[in-house]
Amino acid sequence: MKDAVEELGEAVAVPFEQARAMPPSVYTSEAFLKRELSDIFSQDWFCVGRASALAAGGDYITLELADQPIVVLRDAKGELRAMSNVCRHRMSTLLEGRGNTRSIVCPYHAWTYNLDGSLRGAPAMTLNTDFCKEHYSLPDIRCEEWLGWVFVTLNPDAPTVASSLSKVEELVGDYGMEGYTETFSETHIWDTNWKVLAENFMESYHLPVCHAGTIGGLSKLEEMICPPGEEAFNYHTILKDDTLNIALAHPSNTRLEGERRRMTYLLAIYPGLMITLTPGYFWYLSLHPHGVGQVKIAFGGGMSPDYVNDPAAQSHFAKLKTLLDEVNVEDRGCTEKVYRGLCATSAQPGHLSHLERPNYDFAHYLNSRVQAANR
Structure with missing residues (x-):
């Protein structure tokens, strides 16, 4: 009988155009969780x-x-x-x-x-x-x-963060993310595997359905761009309209031009940092396994420096926080349902949409880490 490491290796051995989701054992196996803790969370930043x-x-x-x-x-x-x-x-x-x-x-x-x-x-x-x-x-x-x-x-030999994520800085350096200020931080535990929540963040394919009550109507699948990922991260982008002004570049922002003034980056930095970065605000999830069937979440967010001193910024952000909380309720419901389904004996992975390219790249990252430890 194949173990989860073998099954994952076979799943990533096909080109993206033929790819399926990761096998259920990758999410439900206690042995695979031990490998994640030793080969990923003990080794990476x-x-x-x-x-x-x-x-x-x-x-x-x-x-x-x-x-x-x-x-x-x-x-x-x-x-x-x-x-x-x-x-x-x-x-x-x-x-x-x-x-x-x-x-x-x-x-x-x-x-x-x-x-x-x-x-x-x-x-x-x-x-x-x-x-x-x-x-x-x-x-x-x-x-x-x-x-x-x-x-x-925990790894004394890990390359520096700056060297590992230099391409992220190339992508979003003009946003000035280092100057964004955190205005809230919380911790949560959800009843799902950490990778289910990570993948949920990485793809926006689910937005029109899972988030029908909040942001689903604002999500234009045809405008989403999901390029191939990099070794240490993947990303995709969404163009926002003026429905939520704080998502757009502040009038005083002279760094961003053209479409970048309304472009949102969804950055998945391996293994567990998920960042939504807009010209006006950011929010993030930092994920760590809490057993096979639970994930510990650090959830936070805040504003760009252009908005921090804006007279209406606090009002805008209060509305944003309410929206994020509502979106989290929807995501929790969806991801916990996915984990329950993964535990079913009839669970079988289906083919991926072109909008799930980041999930395919995430699977390759996981496979590279556990396979490297086998060598």
């Missing part, structure tokens, strides 16, 4: 969120990447850094969620660490003659900022 959300010294956010607890923070010198979120004493996790702190205090025995990870104090340790405070810093984890996004990786 993972997006934590926006640097603007960690603006002040002591601002922090915690996460688990491939089962490893991590804290990302702005230290006392204003530098972004990532560290293990595990105490060096009895190995309790340290911080939770996100917030601001002057130091990192273990909730178990109050060992206290500075924001650079060095151990500041450890109560009642003076009688242990081998104890040396200088030997107990929290281990550093690679952390990089790119166009306003914060990434971490």
